Amino acid sequence: MLDMNTKAMYKLSYGLFICTAVDGDKMNGCVTNTAIQVASDPNLISLAINKSNYTHDMVVKTGECNISVISNDADFELFKHFGFQSGRDVDKFADYPKSSYAMADNNIPYITAGTNAYFSLKVENMFDLGSHTLFICKPTFMTVLSDVQSCTYEYYQNNIKPKPVPVGETPKGETIWRCTICGYEWVGEELPDDFICPICKHPKADFEKVVR
Amino acid sequence: MLDMNTKAMYKLSYGLFICTAVDGDKMNGCVTNTAIQVASDPNLISLAINKSNYTHDMVVKTGECNISVISNDADFELFKHFGFQSGRDVDKFADYPKSSYAMADNNIPYITAGTNAYFSLKVENMFDLGSHTLFICKPTFMTVLSDVQSCTYEYYQNNIKPKPVPVGETPKGETIWRCTICGYEWVGEELPDDFICPICKHPKADFEKVVR
Numbered sequence: 001m002l003d004m005n006t007k008a009m010y011k012l013s014y015g016l017f018i019c020t021a022v023d024g025d026k027m028n029g030c031v032t033n034t035a036i037q038v039a040s041d042p043n044l045i046s047l048a049i050n051k052s053n054y055t056h057d058m059v060v061k062t063g064e065c066n067i068s069v070i071s072n073d074a075d076f077e078l079f080k081h082f083g084f085q086s087g088r089d090v091d092k093f094a095d096y097p098k099s100s101y102a103m104a105d106n107n108i109p110y111i112t113a114g115t116n117a118y119f120s121l122k123v124e125n126m127f128d129l130g131s132h133t134l135f136i137c138k139p140t141f142m143t144v145l146s147d148v149q150s151c152t153y154e155y156y157q158n159n160i161k162p163k164p165v166p167v168g169e170t171p172k173g174e175t176i177w178r179c180t181i182c183g184y185e186w187v188g189e190e191l192p193d194d195f196i197c198p199i200c201k202h203p204k205a206d207f208e209k210v211v212r
Numbered sequence: 213m214l215d216m217n218t219k220a221m222y223k224l225s226y227g228l229f230i231c232t233a234v235d236g237d238k239m240n241g242c243v244t245n246t247a248i249q250v251a252s253d254p255n256l257i258s259l260a261i262n263k264s265n266y267t268h269d270m271v272v273k274t275g276e277c278n279i280s281v282i283s284n285d286a287d288f289e290l291f292k293h294f295g296f297q298s299g300r301d302v303d304k305f306a307d308y309p310k311s312s313y314a315m316a317d318n319n320i321p322y323i324t325a326g327t328n329a330y331f332s333l334k335v336e337n338m339f340d341l342g343s344h345t346l347f348i349c350k351p352t353f354m355t356v357l358s359d360v361q362s363c364t365y366e367y368y369q370n371n372i373k374p375k376p377v378p379v380g381e382t383p384k385g386e387t388i389w390r391c392t393i394c395g396y397e398w399v400g401e402e403l404p405d406d407f408i409c410p411i412c413k414h415p416k417a418d419f420e421k422v423v424r
Contacts, residue, residue, distance in 0.1 A: 008329040012248055036246055130251050
């Protein structure tokens with residue numbers, strides 16, 4: 001058997017979405033790239049959410065969520081706000097501008113800034129896939145919000161995510177660690193075990209020592 | 213409850229793929245837009261295939277397939293060959309150029325022309341979703357074939373699919389039927405019930421009478 005080239009995984013295309021949910025008083029949302037139509041009769045949308053997301057637990061519990069489709073006019077702040085922090089630690093809607101979201105008929109917020117459509121979904125089935133749960137959902141409402149093109153994961157990588165700047169030679173010849181996913185460079189002898197890349201959120205395991 | 217604007221469905225982003233399978237002597241393949249990674253640990257790829265596709269039945273029976281990722285250098289012939297005819301009627305590999313595909317370790321062909329990667333998949337689970345079956349698959353092999361960008365459904369619509377040309381006024385003022393999906397126009401008093409749009413494959417129900 002030949003070795004797998006896991007770079008092939010990056011050839012799959014994805015849109016980008018904010019999945020929002022409500023549990024009691026708590027509103028929350030996370031970034032996901034996995035919403036697609038999986039059947040046409042009946043119309044069904046599937047959604048795979050990482051179990052480590054707080055939103056995941058809320059969707060499992062309530063069986064409902066909204067999906068706002070991120071468009072190319074979204075700024076990096078949207079991704080940072082919903083993707084780079086957890087609803088377990090912060091209330092993502094406490095400081096979120098009221099002009100950037102609205103409440104849908106299902107009493108779950110949807111994002112109105114940097115998005116071009118939203119769906120209200122009811123979970124019909126859930127499948128445990130290990131790291132993720134796959135939700136099979138029936139749309140109960142959907143509408144178009146703008147004509148701006150949908151943002152693909154590739155567009156985000158090339159045009160929205162800040163490009164990491166290589167630190168170059170350090171004055172004292174210190175060790176440099178580079179994130180093999182996004183290129184972010186960190187200066188210091190030993191990368192802490194719990195280090196998370198501030199740009200792409202990948203862990204220490206994805207960093208390599210730079211030899212110059 | 214507000215009316216749904218089903219145009220929102222077009223805001224979801226997709227890649228495009230040739231799904232190939234083998235049953236006995238018979239090799240076949242179809243176009244699909246539904247391959248995505250749905251879990252990372254273990255690594256799982258989901259795939260929704262319309263039950264009307266012959267390839268669907270082969271994957272159900274054998275539990276195996278390959279997914280070739282279509283890239284932006286693919287021509288319309290690739291889509292026509294695998295998407296606009298059924299393996300029930302023609303042997304898609306009988307006349308397919310030997311230089312445009314190869315056999316993977318699992319003895320299933322993969323497409324080498326107009327693609328940038330391929331995956332060999334083993335079906336772990338199947339879910340009946342009505343019009344489609346959702347296959348949850350484990351990749352047993354994957355590799356990159358080229359650096360050309362992956363073709364999204366949107367890129368295909370804008371750059372690969374031929375643009376239908378409106379027929380304009382007909383000399384005798386005949387009735388014109390227009391496909392509301394792709395704009396293809398057909399001249400004739402009554403559109404046959406089994407009419408299928410030659411460009412986008414949508415049925416009679418998606419045609420409207422043109423009033424000029």
